[in-house]
Amino acid sequence: MGGVGAQAACRGLSASGRPGRAGRVQTARMPHLHPRAAAQESVFARMSRLAAQRGAVNLGQGFPSAAPPEFLLGAARGALGRFDQYAPPAGLPALRDALGADLGVDGADVTVTCGATEALHLLTLALAGPGDEVLMLEPVFDVYLPQVALAGARGVTVPMTLDPARGWQFDLGALAAAVTPRTRALLLNSPFNPTGTVFTDAELAGIVALARQHDLWIVSDEVYDELYFGPRPTSLRSLAPERTFTVGSAGKRLEATGWRVGWIVAPPGQTPGVLGLRQVTSFSAPAPLQAAVAAALPAARESGFYAGLRETYGARMTRLAAGLRALGATVFEPRGTYFLTALHPTWTAEGLIDSGVAVIPGEAFYAQHAAPAGLTRWAFCKSDADLDVALARLSQADQTVRL
Numbered sequence: 475m476g477g478v479g480a481q482a483a484c485r486g487l488s489a490s491g492r493p494g495r496a497g498r499v500q501t502a503r504m505p506h507l508h509p510r511a512a513a514q515e516s517v518f519a520r521m522s523r524l525a526a527q528r529g530a531v532n533l534g535q536g537f538p539s540a541a542p543p544e545f546l547l548g549a550a551r552g553a554l555g556r557f558d559q560y561a562p563p564a565g566l567p568a569l570r571d572a573l574g575a576d577l578g579v580d581g582a583d584v585t586v587t588c589g590a591t592e593a594l595h596l597l598t599l600a601l602a603g604p605g606d607e608v609l610m611l612e613p614v615f616d617v618y619l620p621q622v623a624l625a626g627a628r629g630v631t632v633p634m635t636l637d638p639a640r641g642w643q644f645d646l647g648a649l650a651a652a653v654t655p656r657t658r659a660l661l662l663n664s665p666f667n668p669t670g671t672v673f674t675d676a677e678l679a680g681i682v683a684l685a686r687q688h689d690l691w692i693v694s695d696e697v698y699d700e701l702y703f704g705p706r707p708t709s710l711r712s713l714a715p716e717r718t719f720t721v722g723s724a725g726k727r728l729e730a731t732g733w734r735v736g737w738i739v740a741p742p743g744q745t746p747g748v749l750g751l752r753q754v755t756s757f758s759a760p761a762p763l764q765a766a767v768a769a770a771l772p773a774a775r776e777s778g779f780y781a782g783l784r785e786t787y788g789a790r791m792t793r794l795a796a797g798l799r800a801l802g803a804t805v806f807e808p809r810g811t812y813f814l815t816a817l818h819p820t821w822t823a824e825g826l827i828d829s830g831v832a833v834i835p836g837e838a839f840y841a842q843h844a845a846p847a848g849l850t851r852w853a854f855c856k857s858d859a860d861l862d863v864a865l866a867r868l869s870q871a872d873q874t875v876r877l
């Protein structure tokens with residue numbers, strides 16, 4: 475079966491007892507990492523790394539170019555030296571209360587997490603296991619399927635369709651047809667990354683009816699709840715409070731994605747189950763940043779911060795969309811999120827980064843169905859200067875190719 479020499483060579487160790495090419499000391503045998511550790515680098519991390527290495531404008535990973543607001547930064551400075559030890563696993567009481575007030579829920583139903591990513595991970599672990607299925611839409615945010623797999627369950631995606639004239643279409647009938655006796659939960663995202671879809675109240679009512687008919691949990695990823703360009707998105711929690719877990723993000727709301735402060739709002743009575751898992755994942759989120767977010771949430775409401783973001787980002791979306799259309803792309807303007815999607819027959823993420831602009835390839839959001847050809851996702855939570863430089867580089871590349 476290959477023998478020690480072959481196994482050692484596979485891991486960069488020589489068979490002769492000397493350090494191999496990797497420079498590590500040889501041992502006769504080494505244990506294997508579990509196959510689940512073979513996961514690839516996240517597309518978002520990869521595109522940010524390539525953008526930095528290649529000097530490309532980063533319109534890939536969704537984080538803002540602007541600094542967070544001073545009311546958040548000042549609160550964090552004031553919290554250092556005062557909130558430096560473990561917070562309770564459920565979160566600092568002040569933050570649970572602030573979230574309760576902001577979201578119109580009981581603070582006792584809130585669990586603070588290390589970003590929305592941990593929130594989603596905890597919920598998958600809490601709701602599904604071997605033999606269970608979790609139903610979601612495709613294109614799909616990159617962590618949903620791997621998280622379901624880590625829980626030992628099976629993620630099943632239902633494709634949305636992309637009609638160049640009508641944009642992204644969601645089919646409730648197709649979702650209903652994919653429900654099986656094994657389905658335990660619907661995992662949804664509204665506003666929806668990457669399509670920018672905001673589900674209408676009629677669509678949400680249909681989703682809730684489906685969940686009630688089959689007794690399913692609903693996990694509603696609402697991290698872009700304050701980033702919308704049409705009617706305010708309705709939270710699924712308000713329609714089905716008994717079965718909906720919502721997920722939110724201070725990083726997305728307050729322009730501080732590196733802080734890793736997210737939250738879960740659980741149906742009444744379900745928080746202890748989430749907390750039991752939460753204390754063995756990261757135990758608690760960073761205490762001083764929780765204190766800062768607790769102070770910033772009311773300040774953001776009172777100062778009209780979210781309305782300002784919508785105005786700024788709405789203008790940037792229009793600017794980027796117009797620039798991409800002028801370059802021949804078909805652009806799908808989002809109703810929410812800070813991403814737009816575009817189709818262009820010759821654009822690929824590799825080709826665009828060669829032209830000095832990093833974006834996310836459409837295929838990154840597809841695992842079980844084929845991605846529409848020529849699909850890319852563009853983040854417009856970047857400065858006007860970034861957007862202008864990106865468009866100028868693309869225009870120059872376009873002319874070079876034509877010449």
Ligand code: GLN
Nearest residue numbers: 518519534535536537667
């Ligand atoms: N939500 C961000 C995006 O879609 C990235 C999140 C991440 O990098 N994990 O760009």
